[in-house]
Amino acid sequence: MTEPLHPVLAACDKDRLAVLGETPLVAETPEELLDDETTPVSRFFIRNNGLLPDPALDPEAWTLTVDGEVETVLRLSLADLRQRFPVRTFRMVLECGGNGRSFLSPRAEGNPWTHGGVGCAEWTGVSLRDVLQAAGLTPAAAHTAHYGADPDKTGDSTIPSLSRGMPVEKALEAHTLLAFAMNGEPLPFLHGGPLRLVVPGWPGSLSQKWLTRIWIRDREHDGPGMTGLSYRVPTQPLAPGQDIGGIPLRILESMPVRSIISSPGPETSHPAGTRNLSVRGAAWAGDDEVNAVDVTLDGGVTWTPAVLTTPLNRYDWTRWRADLAVPADGAYTVHARATDSQGRAQPFVPSNWNPNGYGCNVMHGVPIRVGSAP
Ligand SMILES: Nc1nc2c(c(=O)[nH]1)N[C@H]1C(S)=C(S)[C@@H](COP(=O)(O)O)O[C@H]1N2
């Protein structure tokens, strides 16, 4: 018997996500629900840092302000964005910077994501680059600062819940979008509608939802989410649990390579005598490409290379499949290991422990059984 859907998920038309927090709402997608090439909205993870903005806000009245180190301050409606700039659609991965955090020990601060703080949707919008070119960057322009309409957890609307930014080089990539649609529908409110940023390959926190302002700064932005331990990782390996002390930190930019197994699901039973197991999933690698995915049934003693599909565009995930030979009935754990275009692969052991638990890309393992338990 399946349990009733969690009421907060039912209220927002979501599928069986795992709710990690209710206020603010945070929910991740079980890997076996990430089996579609394009993640449906109903299965797309949710991460909110503050309260939700007023859902009654009129999309027609929405304006985005672009100011700071620009020649001309712009105030643009959604209609202005559509009319003045080329509209583009890309399928791109959005992944929380803390995805994989729960595998670190000792437990790092923050939401205990397994591998499901990720989704890959078709985002439609205009390139931030085109808008910044229309505004004209001054020679001092160095960094963006993002603001959304959601108030801070305390409800104080003068404090942004989150305000991150990126070097202008990343902002000027064609794939960095001001998105107003997701999977061909107007951008859903919960995912930042009517307007959000999508900054692919980098931590999801840069992809500001309910976007109202982009301030171009002459220095690195210092809003909530930019300072202290937020989205920063040590510049040298720490022992698990080690105090950061005086070790310098760097801002986490490109996310590390990761893969998930979307079928078979965990704890599934396959008929006795099954000698071929079809396995499939997805892999992605931040700013890089996925070069290979290998799958093992025996803890890495033997590996089977997976067949990869060609991504639709840069930052799309790579879907993969493999047929594994099953030597005998019994219990197994399937592991998938992706390797990026720089030859970096995923570890078996959760590595790179850091105080806030960013970028833990340990392999996904799925326990299964062939034949019934003795
Ligand atoms: N305005 C606003 N934008 C935000 C956030 C937020 O709390 N407020 N959370 C960020 C984080 S940490 C992530 S991982 C992504 C999640 O996007 P999603 O909820 O559409 O999956 O949104 C980002 N954009």
Ligand SMILES: [Mo]
């Ligand atoms: Mo996030």
